[in-house]
Amino acid sequence: MGTVKTQLEWELNDPLKLGVFLFGFLLTGLAFFKAALGMGATGMLDPFDQESAVHYAGIIPRLALPILSQEAYSVLVFVAVMLSSLSIRGEMDSLAALTVYSLPIRKWKLFLTKFVSVFALTALSFVVPYFLAVGYVLSGSPSLLRGILGNGVWANILAFFLIAVFYTVSVSLFMAILSPNSFASILGGLALLYAPVILGISTLPPFNISAAMSSYLTSVAYGVGGADVAYGSVVGVGFFIPSALLAASVVLSERRDAR
Template identity: 35%
Template sequence: MKILRWELGDPLNLAAFAFGFLLIGTSLFIGGIRVSNHFMVFPPEEDSLVAFSYRAMGVSVPLLSERVYTSFILTAVLLSSLVLRNDRDTRFALSVYSLPVGRKRLVLSKVLAVFVLLFTASFLPFILTVAYIFGDTGSFILSAFLSKGLLLVYLLYWALAVFYAVAVSSFVAIISLNTFVSIMAGLSALYVPYSLGASFLPPKVLNTAILQAYTSEIALSGWIPHLLSSAFLPCVFLPVLLIILTTYVAERRDVK
């Protein structure tokens, strides 16, 4: 826990966090204020309208669009490179890895620190953006996010996206020759599959899962199982495998 607290309080890591918070928040806000409005001459009954409104809110909030995803992966790669690679370049790792703590525990603490920073830098701006856009709906937004469970859906959505980005960027950072290579290779590893249209990787697999839940007859209570089952391999299995490989490489590679 001391390593985790130290990483979370490091000024350089906090600067990268603030940078990512600003980029992601701006991208989310720009995407959120572009929600279109539709009007009906003969609106449906109130019960149908309320039910449709809950589902519409579920997909009208800003998610990992191309602009947001670019800011998101840039933040992930910067944090991972600073936390896992930069201390080796500056030789500070010689002091850190001399502590009476196993390398596996040190690396896992660093990966956890990156996860906490990236999740906060992405989910908090998301909540603030949603609150700004839908705040005038009063009790409706509270009902949608709390009693209808949309808050849990988006907690899972961002947790899966963050877990994937952190695992990929951490593995790239630990095998890279230096921080510069880590940043360039990390951005490539996260953006190239997306630019090639890889639908089985985030963010497309996550966005598609929510869209399918919205357009099908899946109840709101079934959104979480549907999201988790759709994204299990790329967002749970693959990240766990990459983190295991990260600890393996860290234990066998010289800290220099």
């Protein structure tokens, strides 16, 4: 256990990985901050009346919460692919893996340690900026912020984002395991994860997760239904497929040598 903990600390303190993390944190923050600044009700209360104002005051903010935009997804994909490539292929290309794989620890445990470190850094660079952006934009009205994110809304938004992170990290690590070098790992990961955006495939991230988040926020705003239906549309692609890829990566990592 001590060796695993030491390895995890080493993975999380790698300067290159921390640089990628900082890059993702800043760009994701800008993407969400831009989206959060667009939370407004201009034109929706024309003509103005008190009843409409009260009605929309509780609905508009939740409907306008930032979701998984293409800009944010692009940064997420880049961070996940780069961190995965640095963790798997980067070590092998630099021959550092010869030392790492000589440690008294099974290869699959080393891989899972790398998965945890990549997932943690990617999630932090993606999730924290979202809540910072929303909190900053609405910091002038704490009661409004509590009202928007109350009743479990923040937890469900976090769950949707973690699904997106799990998907991108699992695909990226699987490509890194299969690739012969870092260049192929990066190119293959970016191509595989960003192809749905180019082709407009609505059943794959980011479109299905964005649609699920919109559906959930709409149901919460109007007080109809919950998150069950929204989760049902993403659980297959967002959880089961990445889980299968992660399991396959664990098996492949045990059979892969350090080169």
